[in-house]
Amino acid sequence: MNAAAERPVILTGDRTTGPLHLGHYVGSLKNRVRLQDTHRQFLLLADMQALTDHAHDPDRVCRNVVEVALDYLAVGIDPEKTIICVQSGLPALAELTMLYLNFVTVARLERNPTIKEEIRARGFGRDIPAGFLCYPVAQAADITAFKATVVPVGEDQAPLIEQTNEIVRRVNRQIGRDVLVEAEAVIPRVGRLPGIDGKAKMSKSQGNAILLSSSPDEIRQAVQRMYTDPNHLRASDPGTVEGNVVFTYLDAFDEDEAAVAELKARYRRGGLGDMEVKRRLEAVLQDLLAPIRERRAAYARDPAYVLDVLRQGTGRARAVTEATLQEVRAGLGLFRLDRPVLQAS
Amino acid sequence: MNAAAERPVILTGDRTTGPLHLGHYVGSLKNRVRLQDTHRQFLLLADMQALTDHAHDPDRVCRNVVEVALDYLAVGIDPEKTIICVQSGLPALAELTMLYLNFVTVARLERNPTIKEEIRARGFGRDIPAGFLCYPVAQAADITAFKATVVPVGEDQAPLIEQTNEIVRRVNRQIGRDVLVEAEAVIPRVGRLPGIDGKAKMSKSQGNAILLSSSPDEIRQAVQRMYTDPNHLRASDPGTVEGNVVFTYLDAFDEDEAAVAELKARYRRGGLGDMEVKRRLEAVLQDLLAPIRERRAAYARDPAYVLDVLRQGTGRARAVTEATLQEVRAGLGLFRLDRPVLQAS
Structure with missing residues (x-):
């Protein structure tokens, strides 16, 4: 003490x-x-x-x-x-x-x-x-x-x-x-x-937040709705990483920096679809939030x-x-x- | 209770x-x-x-x-x-x-x-x-x-x-x-x-107040300094009662309203000096404050x-x-x- x-x-x-x-x-x-x-x-x-x-x-x-x-x-x-x-x-x-x-x-x-x-x-x-x-x-x-x-x-x-x-x-x-x-x-x-819509502020009232208590479904849906590069229409098109919320989140949450760098390079070149990047981010977020959600639920029961x-x-x-x-x-x-x-x- | x-x-x-x-x-x-x-x-x-x-x-x-x-x-x-x-x-x-x-x-x-x-x-x-x-x-x-x-x-x-x-x-x-x-x-x-100087506000910091704890001397001096009718130079002159602090105080503190009314009439007519009115007010204030001052001192000793x-x-x-x-x-x-x-x- x-x-x-x-x-x-x-x-x-x-x-x-x-x-x-x-x-x-x-x-x-x-x-x-x-x-x-x-x-x-x-x-x-x-x-x-x-x-x-x-x-x-x-x-x-x-x-x-x-x-x-x-x-x-x-x-x-x-x-x-x-x-x-x-x-x-x-x-x-x-x-x-x-x-x-x-x-x-x-x-x-x-x-x-x-x-x-x-x-x-x-x-x-x-x-x-x-x-x-x-x-x-x-x-x-x-x-x-x-x-x-x-x-x-x-x-x-x-x-x-x-x-x-x-x-x-x-x-x-x-x-x-x-x-x-x-x-x-x-x-x-x-x-x-940023919020999942790309706005500077994540906030529950703006509906652009992923809560720590989100269910797996809510996480999945939030990642699906996430703002990417609006000009990146086909997987084969070159895409922009800057301001692309999915990559911002990967930078923040994916601990495998080398893998993220590799994904970014592929995205910029063209040949990497939004769906694939989102699947990776979703997996990262589900892994991060699952134990938090579980502990939260346990405390809520007590x-x-x-x-x-x-x-x-x-x-x-x-x-x-x-x-x-x-x-x-x-x-x-x-x-x-x-x-x-x-x-x- | x-x-x-x-x-x-x-x-x-x-x-x-x-x-x-x-x-x-x-x-x-x-x-x-x-x-x-x-x-x-x-x-x-x-x-x-x-x-x-x-x-x-x-x-x-x-x-x-x-x-x-x-x-x-x-x-x-x-x-x-x-x-x-x-x-x-x-x-x-x-x-x-x-x-x-x-x-x-x-x-x-x-x-x-x-x-x-x-x-x-x-x-x-x-x-x-x-x-x-x-x-x-x-x-x-x-x-x-x-x-x-x-x-x-x-x-x-x-x-x-x-x-x-x-x-x-x-x-x-x-x-x-x-x-x-x-x-x-x-x-x-x-x-x-009003303060003893005739100003609307009595306040210790303005030096125009008579404190409840004033000594007999302080009361005497305050009444002496009190604002009266500045045009009432000789006792024989007619004087003004309105705005004359001595009379305002007599109205507030002298319980013998008839006597105060009589004094006012004499003051207005002429033939009543400031000193005489002030003597009366001083007596009233000394009578009022003496027991307050005594009790105050007694409490202060305890x-x-x-x-x-x-x-x-x-x-x-x-x-x-x-x-x-x-x-x-x-x-x-x-x-x-x-x-x-x-x-x-």
Whole structure:
């Protein structure tokens, strides 16, 4: 336990708006399974953050707490090594957010490029929920509460870590010493996996995702529908590999790099049909997802265990986040109901 | 206790940025002492709200938690009848605020006339702390957490209650039943007491206030400096009563209305000097403040008692606010770590 405490602390997690898919697997889950052996890793099921743009569908947010937890366990996140916790079970995060909101200006939040882009993408227009504008501050509370120094983020999210570190510096300056620690954004080497339709973002709601819980049939159908080279009409035609989703996925999932290189060469020359490439990809994906799906189903049959994992993880996370909150409160000099001596006028 | 629970619930309180003065006495404290016999009254020492524009002086905010509590006890707030509680000791308020922020748009907060005016008055310009913009939401959390139906506010603050009730309706609509209750703004009949310099706002920082803890000398000097009729140079001159602070204070504090009416008539006719009116006002204020100052000093000598009042009051308030939070969480359908059965896919 002491050795674990000296490891670098990593905070990561997912908004609980839907079950996870292959994009999450490549972009983060695989990495997390590896990092749990070298880091003190906290995985946050971010249901409170999910509410900032799903306030009108809290059922979905709640339901997916368990779905995402099942995905974690299914890919090999080990609750003995990684602390899996539920954000809404950590009240210290709300209290830290309220304190930090006083150290950030509205103008600064509105300038945040990630927020600007997300506001545009969600079509909020002028009707941005206040919670959404403030979510980078809530995220700063998450990161700092765990004293995380390593935060894996997508490349478009680096400004969120910058915002966190600004808050860290301001709060530390007010306190007069370094109670909070700055975090480093780690951007994964693997780029974002496109959807099966070739669109940049894989997303369940766009219907272009392969979920980790997909059935063999769903996997087969998804691969069949996969975007390839629209000009590659006959097997004998030369085809293009770049932007061809089937090859992008082979690059991401097929461990036999030499075989993939060979296929690419044949495809470019002409003489290799889409069906043959898709058959190979399907086999790779079925092999990858079969054990994940099986483990997922097994955990789903044992809800008491899953709930226990979340309870225990959240309990451990509560101790860590409460300790940070108390340090910040004491550092700022908030009123202490438990103080032994009262200095009155 | 059951009878008390059926009384209308009133939430009121003060930002802990300085000790209270005569303006508070006339505008709210006197009323609160009366209301504690007919209402279930919660008095909130709003240190978290004070931080929204005093984040760089948390010491002041902390120190004044006790100062304001002493003022409450000194004027006759009875902790057996009124629950005195410290805002930062009630984490449910932060959690409710985080939830409510998702039900209010940024544009709506920016349109709030009270906020607009306060932003102007504080000279924030573009550098509004996010916490300040969001404080009406935090205030909605305060009011609804206690299920207060009566909220005394200054006339310029009625829009804050409107904002609260909007949140109440939105959250209830999302939940599908009336978990939260709407509150009514009660605007006190007595207008705002001017400062001794005749300015509309009495405020310690402007040096135009008479604190409840003022010494006899400070009271005497304040009355001497008091703004009267600048054209009333000799006792024999006719004088003006309107806008003459000495008479405004006599109206507010002298219980012998007939005598005050008689003095006004003499002042208007000519033949009554400022000194004589001031002597009368000073006597009235010394009589009013002497027992308050004495009780205040006695409580200040017993800090353990004061701390105990705050601990007990905050404990009782915690139970009430936590209960409301749990109702809102359950109503919205947030994930429950304590749920007995887990429904997994």
